[in-house]
Amino acid sequence: MSINQVGKNIWCIDGDPVKMLTIPFQTRMTVIRLAGDKLWVHSPVQPIPDRIKAINSLGQVTYLIAPNVFHHLSLDQWAAKYPHAKLWGAEGLQYKRKDLKWDGVLKERPEMEWEDEIDQLYFQGSKILKEMVFLHKPSKTLILTDLIQNHDPKNETAIWKMIKKMNGVLAPHGGVPKDLRLTIRDKVKARASLNQILSWDFEKLIISHGLCIEKEAKNYVAGCFSWLKG
Numbered sequence: 001m002s003i004n005q006v007g008k009n010i011w012c013i014d015g016d017p018v019k020m021l022t023i024p025f026q027t028r029m030t031v032i033r034l035a036g037d038k039l040w041v042h043s044p045v046q047p048i049p050d051r052i053k054a055i056n057s058l059g060q061v062t063y064l065i066a067p068n069v070f071h072h073l074s075l076d077q078w079a080a081k082y083p084h085a086k087l088w089g090a091e092g093l094q095y096k097r098k099d100l101k102w103d104g105v106l107k108e109r110p111e112m113e114w115e116d117e118i119d120q121l122y123f124q125g126s127k128i129l130k131e132m133v134f135l136h137k138p139s140k141t142l143i144l145t146d147l148i149q150n151h152d153p154k155n156e157t158a159i160w161k162m163i164k165k166m167n168g169v170l171a172p173h174g175g176v177p178k179d180l181r182l183t184i185r186d187k188v189k190a191r192a193s194l195n196q197i198l199s200w201d202f203e204k205l206i207i208s209h210g211l212c213i214e215k216e217a218k219n220y221v222a223g224c225f226s227w228l229k230g
Contacts, residue, residue: 121196141202149210
């Protein structure tokens with residue numbers, strides 16, 4: 001079990017690999033400690049005992065965040081372990097996961113429960129993936145889920161290295177998956193989302209799938225979306 005402190009009051013915890021449409025993905029969750037020792041848990045991975053112990057040592061799990069319609073696989077287990085935690089999900093998840101009791105749907109503006117420390121916006125333009133992007137303001141850290149991937153070659157077989165390199169998501173040259181780019185039909189909205197992200201003050205980037213960027217992350221993000229210009 002790996003837990004990495006990214007900055008003051010923000011940590012990453014690596015999860016178990018998962019498969020989506022037969023494609024293997026490394027996974028990662030982000031934990032932010034808000035005022036009052038309240039924990040904001042983004043894209044939670046499998047709640048094995050070591051992870052739960054590590055997270056409980058940081059504070060009280062208060063918010064469980066599902067940032068897009070694909071990152072929900074472990075939410076039922078987390079909701080069972082932390083029945084008093086509030087469950088917030090991206091638009092559409094309340095219909096996809098009717099088995100869960102949702103406390104709120106994420107909107108363009110941050111919720112007042114975390115607005116002092118976390119900013120947010122939906123990345124617009126794709127009908128397939130509408131992802132909520134977050135900024136932890138105190139640590140200047142941008143948090144993405146599927147929009148940018150940077151898969152570690154050390155974790156890949158030869159065939160998946162080749163496929164992920166072709167799809168533009170193999171480290172150290174990761175980026176926006178080429179298949180995802182094809183779904184972004186409204187480039188005007190996508191550019192507006194990107195411009196707003198780049199207007200934020202951030203230096204680090206956490207992503208759910210692959211190696212994170214520890215410095216000069218704004219330049220990295222701009223480079224990953226260079227195809228969107230024009």
